[in-house]
Amino acid sequence: MATPSSNSVSENMTTPPSAPLYGGNVPPMSMSGNLCVNWKKWYQSFKLFMRASRLDIEDDSRKVAMCLHFMGDKGLEIFNSFQKDEEKVTYKELILLFEDYFVPKQNLTYESFKFFTCKQTETETLEEFACKLQNHSQNCQFGELQDRLVKIMFICNLHSKYAFLQEKLLPKDDLKMDETLKLAITIIQSRIQASTLQVSHNIEISHKVEIIHKIVKIIQIVILLRKNVQDVDNFIVSDALP
Structure with a gap:
């Protein structure tokens, strides 16, 4: 009985096409509590899942379907309130629609006012004050000036008991904010x-x-x-x- 040659065997064997890596899951977005925070956390998880599964390279229609599917029933209800066709909306447009819905518009003037009037209290540590300034600056859209402005406000608005620190820190113009904080702690x-x-x-x-x-x-x-x-x-x- 003749045995098939190695060439014929290799011709009969077919290699399955490479498929995207699937696995894992994204739980539906929580619709209770702080929706702004919930959305940011959910969207971050969704993006990581799409990247890990190699689904981020798919066309818009599939990414839109994946997003609406994983958001859950409540997310789909919110999308329907936009009065958009899921067959025509782009993925980028879909994300912007949810951003506008979940993330409240910020008053930059007010946010900047909170930042520039932020002062260290007597009971606050240097680390706590620096963290408070960093948090306020996140909402001000300072761009490349953010680190420099945080550093300036940190030095200028220290509590009066730290006046000796200001004399030490003001000449250090070349330091970044994290370096300034470390130097201040070292001096203390x-x-x-x-x-x-x-x-x-x-x-x-x-x-x-x-x-x-x-x-x-x-x-x-x-x-x-x-x-x-x-x-x-x-x-x-x-x-x-x-």
């Missing part, structure tokens, strides 16, 4: 260490002075005792004389 730590050493030194000196005072007091007592003994001896001698 050095100041605390120096203060601790000074207190320790003062305690040591005080202890030595106290010891000296005790020694002097003992010497005075010894001198007084000797004087009293001598007076007694003199009295006895004088009393014995005829």
